[in-house]
Amino acid sequence: MDALSETLRVVRLVGAIFIHARFTAPWCYQSPRADTVAPLLEPGAERVVIFHLVTEGGCFVEMPDQPPVQLRAGDAVLFPQGGAHRMASAPGVPPATGGRLAEVLARRPGHLVYGGGGARTRLVCGYLACDARLATLLLQGLPPLVRVNVRGSSAGAWLEASVRYALAEARSPRPGGAGVLSKLAEVLFIEVLRLYMNEQDDSRTGWLAGVGDRVVGAALKALHKDPAHAWTLDELARTADTSRSVLAERFQHLVGSAPMQYLTQWRMLLAANLLSGSNAPLGRIAEDVGYQTDTAFSRAFRREYGEPPATWRRGQALRRQAASLP
Numbered sequence: 248m249d250a251l252s253e254t255l256r257v258v259r260l261v262g263a264i265f266i267h268a269r270f271t272a273p274w275c276y277q278s279p280r281a282d283t284v285a286p287l288l289e290p291g292a293e294r295v296v297i298f299h300l301v302t303e304g305g306c307f308v309e310m311p312d313q314p315p316v317q318l319r320a321g322d323a324v325l326f327p328q329g330g331a332h333r334m335a336s337a338p339g340v341p342p343a344t345g346g347r348l349a350e351v352l353a354r355r356p357g358h359l360v361y362g363g364g365g366a367r368t369r370l371v372c373g374y375l376a377c378d379a380r381l382a383t384l385l386l387q388g389l390p391p392l393v394r395v396n397v398r399g400s401s402a403g404a405w406l407e408a409s410v411r412y413a414l415a416e417a418r419s420p421r422p423g424g425a426g427v428l429s430k431l432a433e434v435l436f437i438e439v440l441r442l443y444m445n446e447q448d449d450s451r452t453g454w455l456a457g458v459g460d461r462v463v464g465a466a467l468k469a470l471h472k473d474p475a476h477a478w479t480l481d482e483l484a485r486t487a488d489t490s491r492s493v494l495a496e497r498f499q500h501l502v503g504s505a506p507m508q509y510l511t512q513w514r515m516l517l518a519a520n521l522l523s524g525s526n527a528p529l530g531r532i533a534e535d536v537g538y539q540t541d542t543a544f545s546r547a548f549r550r551e552y553g554e555p556p557a558t559w560r561r562g563q564a565l566r567r568q569a570a571s572l573p
Contacts, residue, residue: 250458250467251444255437258381258520261289262432263425266357266372267414270306272365274335277342278372281329285376291566292376296386298325298436299334300397302407304368309333310391321398321407323439327386334370336362356414356428371410373432380516385440387503388453395442402438406431457501462489466498470510474517475537478510515551518544522560523567529556 265288268276278284278297285295299308300323307315310330315338318324326332333342343361397403413427444459457463465487470478483506484494498506514536521532533544548556 250464250471251440251455253468253471254381254385257517258378259524260433260436261292261376262373262429262436263288264356264371264373264410264414264428264432266359266370268359268370268372270336270359270368270370271362272336272368273340274362274368275340275342276334276359276370278332278334280331281326281374288374289376291569293379294329294377294382296325296327296329296375296377296382296436298323298373298375298439300371300373300407300410300435302369302371302410304366306368306370307335307338308392309335309338313391316392316394318394319396321396321403322394323397323435324392324394325436325439326392327389328391330391332392336366336368371414373435375433375436378516378519380512380519384454384512384516386453388451388456389443393439393443395439395446397435397438397442400438400442402434406435406438410435452501452503454502457498460497460501462487462494463498463501466494466506467502470506470513474510474514475535477537478507480506511547512551514538515548518548518556519552519559522556523563532556 270276281295281297284297285292288295301318301320303320305317305319307317308324309315310326310332316324335342397406409431413431440455444455447456447459458467466483469483469486480491480495484491487494489497495505498504498509502509504512518532518536521527521535527535529544530541533539533541536544538544538547545555548559552559554562
């Protein structure tokens with residue numbers, strides 16, 4: 248299993264499609280920074296990544312200090328840094344004024360219909376919520392806006408048809424529609440990342456670039472497959488079929504950290520996932536992520552998260568409890 252698949256397998260992701268919109272030109276939809284709408288979209292989430300899928304027509308996306316980007320049907324865009332942006336029928340169209348976002352999101356998925364009566368565009372807006380460190384891991388090195396066309400992938404037609412079906416189901420009285428939309432949001436997000444990886448050139452850096460690299464990708468695959476193993480740089484280089492120096496230099500260049508430093512970060516992310524998602528004792532978690540003693544594990548966890556694992560676990564439970572309150 249590759250590093251991306253292994254990461255997505257073990258770390259909890261929460262997705263949702265929250266707006267289905269039909270616009271007619273001229274129109275403009277203003278999306279604020281992701282951190283300002285996160286409490287409305289997913290209370291308690293550390294990080295929210297917003298994305299849009301154009302299912303009919305075309306439009307433009309505008310971001311501060313960035314040239315407008317034209318989108319066509321089948322294009323999906325996500326905003327790795329959570330930047331504010333506008334989706335519009337043409338550059339420079341002022342955003343609509345009206346209902347507050349909290350009111351729009353009161354029913355999932357919200358249904359927006361407005362515009363000047365001209366050319367029609369349909370948009371699906373979704374998000375993925377996850378641990379802030381996981382978001383940093385997956386999205387580091389990415390530009391403020393990532394655009395791919397899902398119709399160019401083997402899963403594109405299935406995804407668009409499934410989204411249309413799930414949106415119809417969400418409006419029906421049958422139970423389970425929201426759950427289907429949630430899973431589709433996760434699948435769509437993952438497909439965008441996969442397509443972007445395939446379109447990368449040699450100048451790009453970041454974790455996704457590392458996964459796609461022959462040498463670094465092999466090392467990441469090994470680390471993610473068996474994070475509890477007592478890896479050394481020599482053994483990891485042999486696994487990647489390269490030298491220590493080449494692996495260390497290329498890993499640092501693409502991923503932004505040394506291989507052993509990355510291993511510690513990944514172990515701590517796994518540990519945090521186990522601490523927040525299970526009642527497993529600390530000794531068991533320490534062993535599962537490669538530490539022989541509770542003391543060594545607690546020391547490493549404190550360096551990464553700023554407090555001992557038991558304290559951190561209690562804090563997570565309290566935050567989840569607070570987020571579930573009306």
